Each structure stands twice: as C-alpha cells, then as structure tokens.
Amino acid sequence: MDSSSSSSSSAAAGAGAPEPVVLVTNDDGIDAPGLRFLVDQLVAARRFRVLVCAPDTDRSGVSHSITWRPALRCKRVDIDGATAFAASGTPADCASLGISGKLFNGLVPDLVVSGINVGNNCGYHVVYSGTVGGAREAFLYGIPALAMSYDWVAGQSSANDLKMAAEVVIPLINTVMVEIKNGTYPRGSFLNIDIPTDAAHHKGYKITKQGKYMARIGWEQTVYKKPAVESYQTANMDIDSEKDSEQDTSSENDLLFKRVLVRRSYDEEEGDDMDHKSLVDGYITVTPLGALSRAEADVVPYYKACLSRLADNSSSSL
Incomplete structure (x- = not known):
C-alpha cells in the first residue's frame, strides 16, 4: 500500500471519532512566542481541537501558586484555529479553569500542554517553575499533562529557535495522545520536557531523571x-x-x-541519565515527575533516631 492510500485509510477510519482535545497554557503569558508557535503547530497538525487558557501577563517563577479569593478575569483572545482565553491568574489557575468544563462549555481536554517556556526547567528549577506548576495542576486532577521548555541562551537564541522547538515536540505529543486514546498511558506521573538550544539538530528523545541543577x-x-x-x-x-x-x-x-x-x-553525581546533563548533550529530555516530594530513603533512619531521642529526653524531664 502506498503512502497516499495509507493516509486515506487512516483518515477514513478516524472520520467518525471526535478530535482529541489539547489545552495549552504557560507561564510566560498568552502573547509569548513559545506558546503561539506551539499552538500553530498543533493547529497545523489537523489532528486536535486546540484550546488555550493562559495568563494575561508574564507569570514566570510563580511555581504552583493559585488565586484563592479574587475572581479570575477571562478575556477572549483571537488565535487562528484555537479557542483561546487570557486569564488574570497563574498557570495553575489557568490549567484548573481550563480542565473544569466551565470555560469551554463543558469541554474537558484529553491532554494539557504547558509551554513552551523560554529557559530550561531542569533540576531544582522544577520547584520554581510556573510552567511545571500548570502541568502538575492538570495531573492532580487526573488529566495527562506535559510541561515543555526550551533551553534559551541569551545572545544566541532567537524566536526562530522557539519555532523549531515547537516543531520537534509535535511527534511526542502525537505519541502521547495515541497512548491516551488507547487507554495505555500511565496516570501516575506527568512529563517535564526540555528542548536543547540547538533544537534543529537534537539527538533524539531521552528519558531522564530530575537532577540538582x-x-x-x-x-x-x-x-x-x-x-x-x-x-x-x-x-x-x-x-x-x-x-x-x-x-x-x-x-x-x-x-x-x-x-x-x-x-x-550541578549535581556532584550528575550522571548521563540526569536531565540537565542530557539536555546540554543535545537530547530532548523527558523526565517523569510525580506530585509528591519525598526525601531520600537513607535519611529516614536518622530522623527516626532523632525522634526516639526526643521522646526519651521528654520522658526523663517529667
């Protein structure tokens, strides 16, 4: 079967199925080029219904903060091929509102993509990152999520590099969506993805661990x-x-x-499978993350001993 007939067959097979829905958010703000290039690529793929709910201004470095008492202001934004709103909240607010069914007339996304952020989010930067916070918020509510960042270098990188970064992550988004639709995508983690500075000549995708960069x-x-x-x-x-x-x-x-x-x-034991080293080596790093922050197992006996001494001291002072 030639490629044209294969494409026709695939299109016919999926003709009756609803388009999978992708919600895009970020922390750089709805006007940021990283988000706009990503949305352009998703729309151009003609495989998704694309929704956008992103902060109305830059909210970089806000981590997983949320707006509690004030109401969020949402304003419709014209983005070709997408239904888009700018909100007065944080990335976590935007993800939460976007998956709630309240903003998009009952429509709940199959996948949330947060980014593409300007600057890497490797290592300890994950703690500060609003980009990761947006993806984590979706994950907490059971929606598969990807955080995406580009390793921008001041004086070297350009908007065209962000456009290339958007292009090279589309195959990964496609693969994740297929797994979601097949019911085979794991729900116990979300993915933090970093794209190398020379995105056009990346070395491929690589599963990595969060380091201490x-x-x-x-x-x-x-x-x-x-x-x-x-x-x-x-x-x-x-x-x-x-x-x-x-x-x-x-x-x-x-x-x-x-x-x-x-x-x-840098992590003194930064190995070949750590996120930042792999990113610098030219790989698109794919780091599974969870919502819980657990201490290293080897410190648990130490703290148990401390609490035991505390109990003993308290008893002896009575």
Missing part, C-alpha cells in the same frame, strides 16, 4: 528608575536579562533590591 540567585541593591514597558518579558532565571515590572509602585524613598545570578550549580 540550579541557577543560584543572590541580591544586589539597585536604584529607583521608572519602569519600562516591554512587548514581551520573561523572568526565567536562566536568561541574563533584567525585567522591570509594568505594575512597579516603587518610589525614590524605597530600598530596592534585585535578583542576580551568582552561579550555576
């Missing part, structure tokens, strides 16, 4: 200046650029401090 941050005192307004901003720690808040209410009488990159630290 981290950009160590310090503080420097700075002087007051009137906030600048930028068309696109990111607060990712791996981008050596300064970000001014559009809602900055500082005055000349305030003491102002800004975060600065001190150094990047």
Whole structure:
C-alpha cells in the first residue's frame, strides 16, 4: 500500500471519532512566542481541537501558586484555529479553569500542554517553575499533562529557535495522545520536557531523571528608575536579562533590591541519565515527575533516631 492510500485509510477510519482535545497554557503569558508557535503547530497538525487558557501577563517563577479569593478575569483572545482565553491568574489557575468544563462549555481536554517556556526547567528549577506548576495542576486532577521548555541562551537564541522547538515536540505529543486514546498511558506521573538550544539538530528523545541543577540567585541593591514597558518579558532565571515590572509602585524613598545570578550549580553525581546533563548533550529530555516530594530513603533512619531521642529526653524531664 502506498503512502497516499495509507493516509486515506487512516483518515477514513478516524472520520467518525471526535478530535482529541489539547489545552495549552504557560507561564510566560498568552502573547509569548513559545506558546503561539506551539499552538500553530498543533493547529497545523489537523489532528486536535486546540484550546488555550493562559495568563494575561508574564507569570514566570510563580511555581504552583493559585488565586484563592479574587475572581479570575477571562478575556477572549483571537488565535487562528484555537479557542483561546487570557486569564488574570497563574498557570495553575489557568490549567484548573481550563480542565473544569466551565470555560469551554463543558469541554474537558484529553491532554494539557504547558509551554513552551523560554529557559530550561531542569533540576531544582522544577520547584520554581510556573510552567511545571500548570502541568502538575492538570495531573492532580487526573488529566495527562506535559510541561515543555526550551533551553534559551541569551545572545544566541532567537524566536526562530522557539519555532523549531515547537516543531520537534509535535511527534511526542502525537505519541502521547495515541497512548491516551488507547487507554495505555500511565496516570501516575506527568512529563517535564526540555528542548536543547540547538533544537534543529537534537539527538533524539531521552528519558531522564530530575537532577540538582540550579541557577543560584543572590541580591544586589539597585536604584529607583521608572519602569519600562516591554512587548514581551520573561523572568526565567536562566536568561541574563533584567525585567522591570509594568505594575512597579516603587518610589525614590524605597530600598530596592534585585535578583542576580551568582552561579550555576550541578549535581556532584550528575550522571548521563540526569536531565540537565542530557539536555546540554543535545537530547530532548523527558523526565517523569510525580506530585509528591519525598526525601531520600537513607535519611529516614536518622530522623527516626532523632525522634526516639526526643521522646526519651521528654520522658526523663517529667
């Protein structure tokens, strides 16, 4: 059978089935190029119904924070081929609202994709990442989820690299969706995916473990200046650029401090299967994550002994 007849047969076989639904969110904001390129690729694939619920402004570095008391403001946004809303909340808020059935008239996504973030989210950065927070929120409510980030290098990377990053992850999204539809996709984890700087020449996909890579941050005192307004901003720690808040209410009488990159630290036992090393080596890293943060097993006996001594000391003092 030639490729054209195979495609026709596949199309005919799936003609009666509803399109799988993908919800896209992020932490860089709904206008971020990483999200827009990803949505373009999903729409161009003509295999999915694409929904978007993303923050109305940059919410980088907010981790899994949520909006509790204030109501979220949602505004329809025109994105070709997708049904899209910008929300006044965090990535976790957007994922939660997007999967609730309330925003999209009862429609619940089969898969949530958070990204594509500007800057890698390897190692300990997972703790800070709003991108990962959006994916984790969907996972907590039983929806398969992927967090996606591109290893942006300031002064080297460009918007075209983000476009390429969106292209190279589509096969993975397709594969995950097939597994979901077949009922064979595991529900005990979600995936954190990092795309190497040279996305066009990546070495393939690689299953990795979360390592201990981290950009160590310090503080420097700075002087007051009137906030600048930028068309696109990111607060990712791996981008050596300064970000001014559009809602900055500082005055000349305030003491102002800004975060600065001190150094990047690495796991001393960083092996070939760790996320950051594999990313630097040119692989698209695929790291399964869970919602629970467990300590290393070898520390449990130590703490049991500490509590035992505490109990003994408490008894002797009576």
